[in-house]
Amino acid sequence: MKKIEAIIRKSKFSAVKEALHAVDVNFFSYWDVTGLGNEKEGHVYRGVSYSTSDIQRRHVSIVVNDDFEQITIDALLKSAATGEVGDGKIFVSDVTEVYRIRTGEKGGETLKKKSK
Numbered sequence: 001m002k003k004i005e006a007i008i009r010k011s012k013f014s015a016v017k018e019a020l021h022a023v024d025v026n027f028f029s030y031w032d033v034t035g036l037g038n039e040k041e042g043h044v045y046r047g048v049s050y051s052t053s054d055i056q057r058r059h060v061s062i063v064v065n066d067d068f069e070q071i072t073i074d075a076l077l078k079s080a081a082t083g084e085v086g087d088g089k090i091f092v093s094d095v096t097e098v099y100r101i102r103t104g105e106k107g108g109e110t111l112k113k114k115s116k
Helices: 010-022 066-080
Strands: 002-009 029-036 043-045 048-050 054-064 088-094
Touching (some): 002 010, 002 066, 010 066, 066 088
Antiparallel strands (some): 043 048
């Protein structure tokens, strides 16, 4: 199992959500985050200078079985990209175990939707 975390532009979140749902990744967590980027210059908009050192982004956290790793990454890469600096990052790490709290089940089956 893999944990895939992505830090993306807030403006791309709807597209990312739709892309994940399209590849049957239907459960993930997200939250708003502020980070520091490599860009050090400020921007001027209508004569007012804005600092770009604090960047508002959305952090998406997804745990998938190994067979969904590349599908999930491809969906993120395609839907979150603008081609501009600041599109974000994707981090992938191993997950050693998953438990379903309600039933106590463990393993990769806990990530799959159960039919009733």
